[in-house]
Amino acid sequence: MGIKSFMGRRSEVKEDKREAIRVKDYMKRKLITFSIDQSINEVMEIILKQRITGGPVTDDNGNLIGIISDTDLMQVIGDSRYHNMPVGDRTVGDLMSTQVATIDAEADIFDAAGRFLKSGHRRFPVTENGKLIGQISRMDVIIAATNLKKNHWR
Template sequence: MLRSVDLSDYMSRNPVSVSATDNVFDAIELIVEHKVSGVCVVDDQSTLLGVLSELDCLRAILNASYNNTSDIGAVRDYMTEEVDSCKLHADVVEVADFMIKQGHRRLPVVDKGKLVGQITCRQLLTVVSQFTNVAA
């Protein structure tokens, strides 16, 4: 039953994103404002370039502190470029299995290389909850 669910029906369609050239402080403000654990990094055509997590931001802050500078740097200097993602109409069971095996709490969703959304563990739990309520 869950295999018939289309991932695109449950993903966030407007994930918080930044440019690689943005200042890390700007990304931190977005992370705090939107209460997310990281942001997607995209270019001007919405191509996914990487992600910047809370830990990446802390690394940038510590680096600036150790170097005694107020210039924290650009997102590109701290983002993770090797990023797993899933396709727009992926099978939710396969996505959940992949997230568990890889230890991901969220995955960018791409269509033809462009960022179109993000799926989180909480959204996958919503799918299960809705199907459990229907079956009961």
């Protein structure tokens, strides 16, 4: 009598039929950007007028070279009071962060949410070959999740 092999019923692999929601589907493409030589006073006026908390800094070719935020502006405002340094003499290049965390346009929106949680950032620039192509914010991720809930979550 030979040994018989018995394979139980195989479970079917269930595939998620939902199409992935990508950063590129919700990122903003028309951005307010800043240049390295812009004055801090001008940046403050733009931030107030546009009701934003900062923005990417690009060179003349559209390459991302930094980011300027309201936190950077708080630093210069504090310095001007305690060190008697006028705010108007400072430029974006003096204050911007050059270590900029970016996110890929093809990243899943859930990955973006995780990165926001881990990093504490409010926005991630999206680049392609060093060029700025968009930006995704926490609010954009919330919008994506709300749209996903309407279409998929039950």
